[in-house]
Amino acid sequence: MQDSNFIKYKIWVDEAGRWPWLWSVVACALAFNPGNMPDKELLSQINDSKKLTEKKREMLFEKLIEYSTWENPSLFFWVWVVDNYVIDEINIKQANREAMRRALLELSRKIDFSNLNWVFIDGNDNYKFDILEKPPIFIIEWDSKVVEIWAASIIAKVFRDKLTSQYALLYPDLWLENHKGYGTKKHSEYLSDKSKVTWIHRLSYKPVKKVLESKPKLLLHICCWPDATVPIMDLKNNYEIICFWYDPNIQPKKEYDKRLKEFIKVCEIEKVEYIVWEYDFKNFFERIKWFENTPEKWEKCTHCYDMRLERSALEARKLGIKYWTSTLNTSPHKDLEKMFSLWDKWSINPSPLTHLPESEGNKLSKKLDFLKIAFRKNGGFKRSVEYTTKHKIYRQNYCGCIYSDTFPWKKNNKKSWFSW
Numbered sequence: 001m002q003d004s005n006f007i008k009y010k011i012w013v014d015e016a017g018r019w020p021w022l023w024s025v026v027a028c029a030l031a032f033n034p035g036n037m038p039d040k041e042l043l044s045q046i047n048d049s050k051k052l053t054e055k056k057r058e059m060l061f062e063k064l065i066e067y068s069t070w071e072n073p074s075l076f077f078w079v080w081v082v083d084n085y086v087i088d089e090i091n092i093k094q095a096n097r098e099a100m101r102r103a104l105l106e107l108s109r110k111i112d113f114s115n116l117n118w119v120f121i122d123g124n125d126n127y128k129f130d131i132l133e134k135p136p137i138f139i140i141e142w143d144s145k146v147v148e149i150w151a152a153s154i155i156a157k158v159f160r161d162k163l164t165s166q167y168a169l170l171y172p173d174l175w176l177e178n179h180k181g182y183g184t185k186k187h188s189e190y191l192s193d194k195s196k197v198t199w200i201h202r203l204s205y206k207p208v209k210k211v212l213e214s215k216p217k218l219l220l221h222i223c224c225w226p227d228a229t230v231p232i233m234d235l236k237n238n239y240e241i242i243c244f245w246y247d248p249n250i251q252p253k254k255e256y257d258k259r260l261k262e263f264i265k266v267c268e269i270e271k272v273e274y275i276v277w278e279y280d281f282k283n284f285f286e287r288i289k290w291f292e293n294t295p296e297k298w299e300k301c302t303h304c305y306d307m308r309l310e311r312s313a314l315e316a317r318k319l320g321i322k323y324w325t326s327t328l329n330t331s332p333h334k335d336l337e338k339m340f341s342l343w344d345k346w347s348i349n350p351s352p353l354t355h356l357p358e359s360e361g362n363k364l365s366k367k368l369d370f371l372k373i374a375f376r377k378n379g380g381f382k383r384s385v386e387y388t389t390k391h392k393i394y395r396q397n398y399c400g401c402i403y404s405d406t407f408p409w410k411k412n413n414k415k416s417w418f419s420w
């Protein structure tokens with residue numbers, strides 16, 4: 001719509017959403033009508049949007065819109081939105097320029113640009129626009145003094161905030177209503193891993209990029225160091241590994257200590273974090289009760305795997321780690337299918353079958369993702385032997401408990417394992 005009363009006018013441009021980590025940048029190009037200026041009462045209320053409360057900003061936004069819709073409007077404006085995909089593609093500075101260019105272009109369809117006096121833009125980006133005959137004037141400190149810039153800023157900000165509030169409904173955990181996407185502590189806490197990055201995040205922004213490039217944590221239950229070498233080497237590239245030692249099945253204590261010492265030594269060499277759980281061997285004997293004399297890989301071993309996996313799953317839940325797995329499936333002496341079925345049991349949310357009391361947090365309702373990787377495949381067992389030989393790592397010659405098929409005491413009846 002052309003305005004015949006419009007003689008010489010100035011256009012004022014401001015933006016909102018340059019700094020937030022998500023969603024669009026919004027620009028507003030605005031011109032007051034010199035032939036029908038807004039009344040003094042409205043002008044006296046307009047202030048720097050940062051100094052206004054949200055409620056006051058919204059009230060002024062409504063009024064500015066109302067004044068722009070009169071038959072002889074007091075102001076003309078246009079808003080343009082450039083989304084996060086474009087921001088990631090061309091960078092925020094260029095996206096901001098594009099939002100301003102389109103807002104100016106659309107405003108030129110409402111008012112006659114041949115009568116244009118000057119275009120003033122908040123900031124010091126020195127953009128150039130082919131739709132303007134004269135280059136715009138960039139104002140740096142005026143924004144604390146110019147009512148037109150404040151008005152453009154109120155419109156851009158409230159417009160953006162209103163749309164952001166709609167996204168807040170989609171992502172309640174993000175608390176968007178409190179920070180509108182700015183880099184707050186709350187927003188950082190929300191971005192705990194890749195899965196939290198939404199389609200409205202600006203992927204090119206450093207904090208979001210950092211999360212995308214970060215490796216997810218993985219709790220790796222270690223049954224013994226020789227079996228752990230290949231899993232650690234293979235998983236290290238894609239996960240931040242935390243090794244978890246829970247093996248009260250190992251007897252005697254001297255042997256347990258020896259294996260534990262090797263575990264710690266290699267964790268330190270490999271620079272991986274580790275956790276050592278207590279040696280509650282009574283729990284082990286309780287869990288395999290009545291099955292002690294079954295052969296290896298049979299019932300006693302099922303209960304033994306089960307005990308260690310249950311504790312590992314609980315630890316993963318307590319630490320808030322989604323991914324977990326175990327080195328139990330490296331050795332060719334273990335029943336892989338049996339272990340996979342147990343892992344499924346402990347990964348569900350939470351397992352109804354747990355032996356652990358509620359006080360140990362077994363009600364923590366986090367769905368875990370177990371990595372079903374057969375580490376023994378592709379020469380895994382052979383690679384682990386090579387690694388332990390190279391680094392002079394102790395390799396045990398029996399599984400762990402006194403009922404192991406190859407436990408030394410079984411071979412030599414004269415020697416009791418208690419005297420070991």
Ligand code: SF4
Nearest residue numbers: 249301304399400401
């Ligand atoms: S043989 Fe090994 S897996 Fe089986 S119960 Fe003993 S320690 Fe556990």
